[in-house]
Amino acid sequence: MAPVAVDTTQQQPLSVNDIAPKKLQYLPNRAFVLRETKCFVYEERPVPDLPSNKHVIVAIKATGLCGSDIHYWQHGEIGQFKVSQPLVLGHESAGVVWQCGPAVKSLQPGDMVALEPGIPCRSCSYCKEGRYNLCPDVKFAATPPHDGTLTTYYTVPEDFCYKLPSSISLEEGALLEPLSVAVHCAKLAGISYGNSVLVLGAGPIGLLCCSVARAFGAAEVVAVDIVPSRLDFARQYAATKVYRMEGLLPEENASSILSGTRKSEGFDVVIDATGAQSCISTGIHALRRGGKFVQAGLGASEITFPVAQLCSKEGVYIGSFRYSAGDYDTAVKLIEQGSVVVKDMITHSYSFDEAEKAFQNVVQRQGIKTIIRGVGV
Incomplete structure (x- = not known):
């Protein structure tokens, strides 16, 4: 590890x-x-x-x-x-x-x-x-x-x-409680086989979102954070690639993230586990047209993000709150089967x-x- x-x-x-x-x-x-x-x-x-x-x-x-x-x-x-x-x-x-x-x-x-x-x-x-x-x-x-x-x-x-x-x-x-949060995010996003997924934040929820995305069939999972040790862990744990957020404009960070992926047009799914305005904006710029953005992390109660980008892409922005029917059962099965460690x-x-x-x-x-x-x- x-x-x-x-x-x-x-x-x-x-x-x-x-x-x-x-x-x-x-x-x-x-x-x-x-x-x-x-x-x-x-x-x-x-x-x-x-x-x-x-x-x-x-x-x-x-x-x-x-x-x-x-x-x-x-x-x-x-x-x-x-x-x-x-x-x-x-x-x-x-x-x-x-x-x-x-x-x-x-x-x-x-x-x-x-x-x-x-x-x-x-x-x-x-x-x-x-x-x-x-x-x-x-x-x-x-x-x-x-x-x-x-x-x-x-x-x-x-x-x-x-x-x-x-x-x-x-x-x-x-x-199982935080894992169920990640399961709920993955279900809301409809992650399926072959998807590309960007996860902003490599804390416990972000890491679990990476792992659940892989378990649900995602082919590419990129984890983003500012802490090198967490990115090192993410790389060994579940992410296929990692990116250290730089002090750049959101669109510049998004461009740098996408330059190292197989799908330069954007990610099928973006999950923000930070609640930070800069991360949310970066994620919207990195979302593909018609993609889904799931908000898992909470920061400031009000933020500004590039809504024109989201609309022009006809992206779907989804709020996620805890977990619901079936999420705990799924989480138990993922651990029991070894799909998530x-x-x-x-x-x-x-x-x-x-x-x-x-x-x-x-x-x-x-x-x-x-x-x-x-x-x-």
């Missing part, structure tokens, strides 16, 4: 054998709480009750850190969502079923599961259409005012748990007692993906 810094305390991937026979042993319900901006504290809380007879309680064993977690910690808000009371962060998680409601049929205590962290209302028109990611009343973990998964126990409906096959570790299970992205792992150190590691842009292990692991 590429020369990415690896934390020397990292453990081997957690499997069910690593936590048996203590996997169902009671542990205090500790929570890692953002009390206010840049201030974390540990609290011991009561074990949560089952909200319904179709819920389960999961003992969280692995949580990946996301950019939104860091942003809430550093700034206390993202757009309309503000941290106005203590909040537990974390939403990329996997663990072991600890208790089941009486109506739960597909799971039992001891099962290893990944958690889908956004629970919709199930009754609005979006939910009924299968686009529950657009539900206006969704309760998403670690989005104010809803607590996240950096705690010993977390409750979730049975059907928002995904049982992990024995070949998938708990750390890999935690990365997420374990290579896990470069740092910290104990629950070192959770703040894990946050600091991400801020310092060390490695690719950071995992916080659960209480007692």
Whole structure:
């Protein structure tokens, strides 16, 4: 693999054998709480009750850190969502079923599961259409005012748990959440065999978009970033080519990117995983006529981009929001079949007692993906 810094305390991937026979042993319900901006504290809380007879309680064993977690910690808000009371962060998680409601049929205590962290209302028109990611009343973990998964126990409906096959570790299970984001982008773009794909941003989401694009049949996948170490990783991980963004005009960067590809007329699909105005503009200039542009990353709430270019190409600009029906199932299959390898992205792992150190590691842009292990692991 590429020369990415690896934390020397990292453990081997957690499997069910690593936590048996203590996997169902009671542990205090500790929570890692953002009390206010840049201030974390540990609290011991009561074990949560089952909200319904179709819920389960999961003992969280692995949580990946996301950019939104860091942003809430550093700034206390993202757009309309503000941290106005203590909040537990974390939403990329996997663990072991600890208790089941009486109506739960597909799971039992001891099962290893990944958690889908956004629970919709199930009754609005979006939910009924299968686009529950657009539900206006969704309760998403670690989005104010809803607590996240950096705690010993977390409750979730049975059907928002995904049982992990024995070949998938708990750390890999935690990365099903960002992988599902990438799957959703690829589905929105309609990536298919032989396509050329440009991915702007080689962070975790961008890298996973590269890998999913390859798994969906893309023949050429170009990754763009400004950090050389991430491009080195992308080249070894999933990209067929990489490009380091230069301090040029967007159309000049686009021209340079296209000069090294097989399709000089432009990419069939462009995915922006940065939210940066310069990257979005570059991507539109690099899009072929009739191509699809998927916006996966968010930066400033308002940006300026070359709309005349987009219109003259009759390009399709698509917003992407989290994931929806079938995306988690697809993500599980991609890992199980070896089509996408997420374990290579896990470069740092910290104990629950070192959770703040894990946050600091991400801020310092060390490695690719950071995992916080659960209480007692």
